[in-house]
Amino acid sequence: MPVIRLENICKTYSYYEHGVDRLLEILTKRRHHEEFIALHPLNLHIENGQVIGIIGNNGAGKSTLLKIIAGTLKPDNGLCEVTGRVSALLELGGGFHPDMTGRENVYLNGTMMGLTIPEIDQIYQTIVEFAGIQEFMDHPVKTYSSGMFVRLAFAVATCVEPDILIVDEALSVGDGAFARKSFNRIMQFKQAGKTILFCSHSMYQIEAICDRVIWLEHGQIKMDGVPSSVVSAYTESLSQNTNAQLQANTTPVENTPVVASSQIVEGTAKIKEVSVTVDGMTDKKLDVFSLRSELCITVKFSSDISLPSPTVGILIINADGRFITSAGTQHDGLPIQRDSNGIATVRVTFPKLALLKGEYWVDIFLLCENAIHVYDHASTVATLNVRQKGLEQGVVSLPRQWAQI
Known part of the structure; x- marks a missing residue:
């Protein structure tokens, strides 16, 4: 019995060029918007304990699919059945109220996941220790840096012991030491037989972590199978369509000597x-x-x-x-x-x-x-x-x- 079952799921977004166009559409009953089909009729079954990689170009429908599974977005048509507690790290600060403190947001998110106040009390200190931002828990989260956001969001998402964990590229924001800690937590979930949906542009990690990969293209499943085959086909497609650019977010290391006394940050x-x-x-x-x-x-x-x-x-x-x-x-x-x-x-x-x-x-x-x-x-x-x-x-x-x- 699959823990996630999607049958003929569709999702279309409407875009209005001007704010008044929405009102004009209602009054004139004439179309004043453009449409973008994020997901065509899509069928997907995921079994308990699978680690699923979701890959595809920007705009392929990956985030829309994950939001529908997480329950934060409703499909236009189709059936979405999810069995078990879902915890999702979909976007930076998603589900956090900016004017509430870190502590208040922990309780808000915990109750949204179905936990009682006593249950949240029991895991609160574990969440704080994992996030490592004890001194900021009584500050409004709108004062948090992006790194602090993702620390707290990931701690909440994983400390509630979900049956299904969804991670959508959010870990790229964390610092090196926390990224290692987060990676270890994901591997613990995998070893415990949890169901994981992992969306990433890192094909290396997708192939290393996942036991099944789904390639989305233009809102449809282009390929679904073992990681080596799907990643190879996807990479080949990228090279055929465009000259892949080398990653620009890293600084080349020069052939210069290193200062032996330089200190390394803990956990990196x-x-x-x-x-x-x-x-x-x-x-x-x-x-x-x-x-x-x-x-x-x-x-x-x-x-x-x-x-x-x-x-x-x-x-x-x-x-x-x-x-x-x-x-x-x-x-x-x-x-x-x-x-x-x-x-x-x-x-x-x-x-x-x-x-x-x-x-x-x-x-x-x-x-x-x-x-x-x-x-x-x-x-x-x-x-x-x-x-x-x-x-x-x-x-x-x-x-x-x-x-x-």
């Missing part, structure tokens, strides 16, 4: 230094000779020593935004030993680099011990201009043997 890890070397030359732009040059990438990081040792990932991307190859210490079985300050340096070497001619970029990721949660990301640390002899086509030269038979 940070990339401190990256150097990319080809045939003994280190630079931001490097010439590479296909099947001849040796590529070496060195990454130095610092981390909270109380955390399990982080892992390092390398991603090579070509000019149209396609992921060409990746490598990671966790996947390749390298345990990283840190010094007493939580600092470590690792190096990966690609002898006789097999990339064929073209321009490529190198990205660095610092991840948790399971290589899922991203602590830090250094974008475009180096550009590789690969040259080759001969007319071999493609992006990589694979080892092979020829024989006449």
Whole structure:
């Protein structure tokens, strides 16, 4: 028996260019608005304990779908049945009254989720401790920063022990330490067999966390299946329709030395230094000779020593935004030993680099011990201009043997 059942769900939004158009429409009984179909007739069944990833471009209908499941939005047509307590983190500050204090909003949200006042009393201190904003709980939430908003919202959403948890990109607002704590909480829910709906633009996390992925496009289900297949098809679609842009919200790490005494924030890890070397030359732009040059990438990081040792990932991307190859210490079985300050340096070497001619970029990721949660990301640390002899086509030269038979 599914815990979420949607049958022929539809949702259309009406837009009025001017405020008076709504009144004119009522008086004249003539249309004065434009319509946007967010969801076409859509059918979806979700079983108990599934972790569902929701992906798609902006405007595909992801947030509308999640709001209907959460009960904060009514569909125009169709049936929506949800069994169990639902807790949703849909948007920053959603469900919070700005003039009420943090404490009052905890009780307001708790009662909206079906809890009694005594039940909220029992979990109130747990919520406050998880959010880590004890000194601000009696302040109006309109004075909160975006990070404080998401801390309290996530604490409330998860501390009420829901049967179904819905998370819609909101965790990207939190700071590094809280993001790690939130990620751990989601993984605990997964291990406890809770149903989770996770909407994100991070395909890496979608594939790592979820056991089923739904791709929405123009308000319809384009594909529904195992994460590897759906993510691969979605990524291929993006690369066909547009040249994917490299993430602009990260600052490239220069090939400069790190100050050894720099402090790391509790609960986080940070990339401190990256150097990319080809045939003994280190630079931001490097010439590479296909099947001849040796590529070496060195990454130095610092981390909270109380955390399990982080892992390092390398991603090579070509000019149209396609992921060409990746490598990671966790996947390749390298345990990283840190010094007493939580600092470590690792190096990966690609002898006789097999990339064929073209321009490529190198990205660095610092991840948790399971290589899922991203602590830090250094974008475009180096550009590789690969040259080759001969007319071999493609992006990589694979080892092979020829024989006449």
